[in-house]
Amino acid sequence: MCYNRVSLLKKKENHVKKREIMLKIVGISDMFISDDPMETVVTYSLGSCVGLSIYDPVVKVGGIIHCMLPLSKIDKEKAKIKPYMFTDTGVTYFLQELFNRGVTKKNMIVKVAGCSSLLDAKGTFKIGERNYTVARKVLWKNQILIATEHVKGNLSRTLSLYMETGVTTIKSSGKEFEI
Amino acid sequence: MSIKDKIIEHIKEVEAIPTSATNAIALLQAKEVDINKVIKAIEIDISITANLLKLVNSSAFAADRKISSVQEAVVRIGAKNLMQMLIGSSVTKALNVEIKGYDLPPGELWKSSIVTAIYSDVIKEELSINLPAWTFTAGLLRDVGKIVLGSFIDYVNPDDIIAHAKKNEISFVEAEKEILGIDHAEVGALLLRQWKLPQQLEIPVRYHHTPEEIDGVKYPEEKVVAEIIHIADSLTIMQGIGVGREGLNYRVSDKIAEKYKINISKVEMILAQAQSRISEISEENKGE
Numbered sequence: 001m002c003y004n005r006v007s008l009l010k011k012k013e014n015h016v017k018k019r020e021i022m023l024k025i026v027g028i029s030d031m032f033i034s035d036d037p038m039e040t041v042v043t044y045s046l047g048s049c050v051g052l053s054i055y056d057p058v059v060k061v062g063g064i065i066h067c068m069l070p071l072s073k074i075d076k077e078k079a080k081i082k083p084y085m086f087t088d089t090g091v092t093y094f095l096q097e098l099f100n101r102g103v104t105k106k107n108m109i110v111k112v113a114g115c116s117s118l119l120d121a122k123g124t125f126k127i128g129e130r131n132y133t134v135a136r137k138v139l140w141k142n143q144i145l146i147a148t149e150h151v152k153g154n155l156s157r158t159l160s161l162y163m164e165t166g167v168t169t170i171k172s173s174g175k176e177f178e179i
Numbered sequence: 180m181s182i183k184d185k186i187i188e189h190i191k192e193v194e195a196i197p198t199s200a201t202n203a204i205a206l207l208q209a210k211e212v213d214i215n216k217v218i219k220a221i222e223i224d225i226s227i228t229a230n231l232l233k234l235v236n237s238s239a240f241a242a243d244r245k246i247s248s249v250q251e252a253v254v255r256i257g258a259k260n261l262m263q264m265l266i267g268s269s270v271t272k273a274l275n276v277e278i279k280g281y282d283l284p285p286g287e288l289w290k291s292s293i294v295t296a297i298y299s300d301v302i303k304e305e306l307s308i309n310l311p312a313w314t315f316t317a318g319l320l321r322d323v324g325k326i327v328l329g330s331f332i333d334y335v336n337p338d339d340i341i342a343h344a345k346k347n348e349i350s351f352v353e354a355e356k357e358i359l360g361i362d363h364a365e366v367g368a369l370l371l372r373q374w375k376l377p378q379q380l381e382i383p384v385r386y387h388h389t390p391e392e393i394d395g396v397k398y399p400e401e402k403v404v405a406e407i408i409h410i411a412d413s414l415t416i417m418q419g420i421g422v423g424r425e426g427l428n429y430r431v432s433d434k435i436a437e438k439y440k441i442n443i444s445k446v447e448m449i450l451a452q453a454q455s456r457i458s459e460i461s462e463e464n465k466g467e
Contacts, residue, residue, distance in 0.1 A: 029454065046419055048427070069451060075448075118431045122436075156423075171428065179221050
């Protein structure tokens with residue numbers, strides 16, 4: 001859809017009301033970047049996986065990534081085909097894609113969700129913890145700070161980014177709240 | 180009447196699996212299997228035949244060529260596997276329902292069942308252990324009790340169970356047992372008995388959260404199957420698949436992980452290996 005943003009500002013408001021919000025679903029080991037205010041990016045039931053919602057309020061571009069496993073070294077071949085499966089390659093590529101779309105480090109707001117664990121006394125299954133550590137490390141290497149996070153514990157979380165407002169929410173146990 | 184007794188009463192009201200399937204399953208369990216009779220018993224029912232062919236051709240079962248008839252399925256996968264696929268396809272409808280109490284939309288329980296079955300298969304390969312063909316079916320059926328507790332009975336309030344678990348720092352299953360007197364695993368085993376499915380399936384379903392409780396001397400094969408299903412189920416929950424408002428509040432046994440020498444890198448290998456088969460399933464289901 002193409003229109004002059006300045007001259008049609010009022011018309012746009014009416015227009016926006018008429019258009020329906022489109023849900024863009026991000027599956028496991030995938031990501032989606034949007035610049036359409038009428039889109040809501042969502043990823044369902046993050047368990048031990050890590051989800052990042054990144055939004056730049058200046059260029060109004062943002063997206064969500066849903067990574068499953070911390071490190072790509074366990075299957076380098078798979079990492080080539082499906083880089084978003086792994087937190088190390090996934091977050092790195094995701095950031096690059098965002099930069100390509102005009103997002104800047106200075107303005108981006110990064111929110112982290114997921115990284116839950118089962119009740120596991122010895123930590124054999126602590127992938128959530130490891131996903132979190134690796135995500136932090138990649139962000140830190142890129143000198144990017146996390147604005148907020150809602151991680152760990154044993155919740156299952158659905159992460160949404162409303163492109164219209166830039167608001168990020170988590171839905172868990174039937175309740176949705178902003179983070 | 181206690182809540183437990185009421186729940187057990189309600190199990191009887193759950194729709195039976197198709198007679199054509201139970202007939203064929205009974206025929207397959209006979210000492211001398213008359214395969215032509217089996218094929219006839221299946222082909223009589225179009226929906227079972229369709230579901231069976233869909234399952235044998237799905238990536239869950241990793242068939243490398245299109246199988247287009249029951250006859251061909253028998254030849255290709257053998258009578259033992261056929262029985263497992265038949266059980267799987269006859270419970271498809273039952274597992275596809277919405278599980279309100281657990282907040283699972285229609286299809287989610289079925290998806291999680293297939294995923295657990297796939298994980299059990301991948302674990303078998305990764306650990307190079309011998310498992311009977313019915314392990315796959317045990318994986319498919321492990322949460323069948325949730326149909327009764329989550330969609331069939333309206334007096335079970337999951338929020339009470341979740342609150343009880345949180346308050347006492349116990350798992351969701353333990354809280355189910357304390358509040359209701361029975362958990363979804365035990366209900367599942369009772370449902371299998373009612374459906375007249377092969378008895379060996381009952382133990383892994385009954386103990387998929389507590390495999391340590393199985394008497395390994397009396398039930399050596401069942402115990403191994405239950406242990407593998409326990410790990411496969413735990414991985415499924417970790418991925419948030421088939422997980423409702425109770426979240427990841429399930430226990431995973433460290434002892435079993437130790438027994439099979441499963442460490443974190445092994446876990447990651449298994450998850451990575453299984454992922455392509457699982458995403459194919461999601462693709463296959465999208466078309467419906």
